Amino acid sequence: MTLLRATGLTKRFAARGPLGVKAEFTAVDRVSFDVGPGETLAVVGESGSGKSTTARMIAKLMDPTEGSLEFDGEDVTRAKGAALARFRAGVQVVFQDPFSSLNPRHTVERILTAPLVYQGIAPNGSRRAHAKELMERVGLNPDHSLRYPAQFSGGQAQRIGIARALAVNPKLVICDEAVSALDVSVQAQVIELLRRLQRESGFSFVFIAHDLAVVRQIAHRVAVMSKGRIVELGDTAQVFGDPRDEYTRTLLAAVPRINPEWDRRRRERVQA
């Protein structure tokens, strides 16, 4: 069974070539994949390879130049009106730039309860209590519910975005580097939360990230992108343990590691 199926998604942008001649730039080139219910698909790869553009297309924030998109058994490629509203209710996105996706003039409480208000869902209890509960879930101080986005640090703002996405019990959450600015302990906490919610409510994840160690921990399958294409797609264990593509191998080899000599000395002291 599949929840989301992308077939041959392609995005071309108009670009100016040399001497101002019109040219086209293919940012995403015939990308196909599917995501099952309760599944986490990670998308990793080169900076500029088309990951965020793919995310925007599957979230229907941008139309593909070619290709089609199915969600919950329905072709939504050209969905409008009621069909689009249904799609929007089921799909949430958390973006790469936390501050730019939060309205600077709204308090966190308003930001967190707005999705419910749009969709006409009544929160359990008061709006304030609901916002505070969401803040607690992502490790934010609920006493700060009347603050504005600019009053938070980068990692805190990222968590506001995550809390907002979770507010409406979506079927699919698309996270575009949503945990990249979090310190390791908060990151672990947020990942644990996402996993628990996935177990409890069975939603699916498309998880774009550069941190391969995190991806290895949370993804069921991994797609590797380079220059607009998926160069490898497989089970997490296979992609990490037995990468087939040259680019995947280069990527895995470049993962930074803590100075092994220092790490060994620390572990020895811990044991002693």
Place this chain on the structure above:
Amino acid sequence: MSDLLVVEDLTVTFPTARGPVDVVRSVSFTLGRDETLGIVGESGSGKSMTSLAVMGLLPKGARASGSVRLDGVELLGRPDRELRRLRGDRMSMIFQDPLSSLNPYYTVGLQIEEVYRAHRGGSGKDARKVAIAALQQVGLPDPERRVDYYPHQFSGGQRQRVMIAMALVCSPELLIADEPTTALDVTVQAQILGLLAGLRKDSGMGLVFITHDLAVISSIATRVLVMRQGEQVEYATAEQVFAEPRHDYTRMLLDSIPRIDDPLDEGVTA
């Protein structure tokens, strides 16, 4: 030769509805030329506020006390007009949120050229060449074409590299980089770390590098400052912090990093 940057007893205070709150409390460190200080620590622990205080760029309402000296000269309390002359020239900063620190209405080329000409003068033609070279240096493909792109036409990691190019265009003596590589894939990240390490060695640039990625810190930093809830909990050489951490919080951090080579826990059912 004096140290490049000396920060003593730095405290940053915000007025809030419930009275003043210190988000940075008595932080002290020194940075020599040719050194890299890595700052790590909890989200919200004051890493960005510490750097903004050094640059004289704290948000409205925030107050800094203590002392920040660049090459022996006190910066705290200096009029903004003077700080503006230093910023982008002798000291520059790569901000954590690249999108909100680039102007959406101008091409990135113009924005880099403007920084360059404000401090170095010269013709528009020269500045354009400098901008293209700066984009090339950070590994942006096709810089002659992309110099005329607007910020929204770049990917997240490309924008981050534009910010790095802009910060480096006047060859600063001090560079503060706040999570400069979080949006980059690991191969491009390695390239940027190599570039920064090269600038440190060849031109003696002092670097303050903020990241939550401890593996990156271990590869680039000579000294490490660990922060938590506005306070510095540990400040020592990188070797000391990684091999013989003294504080429980540092140990906890080192224990909780997901490592690419470690066995997986049962949480995942693939």
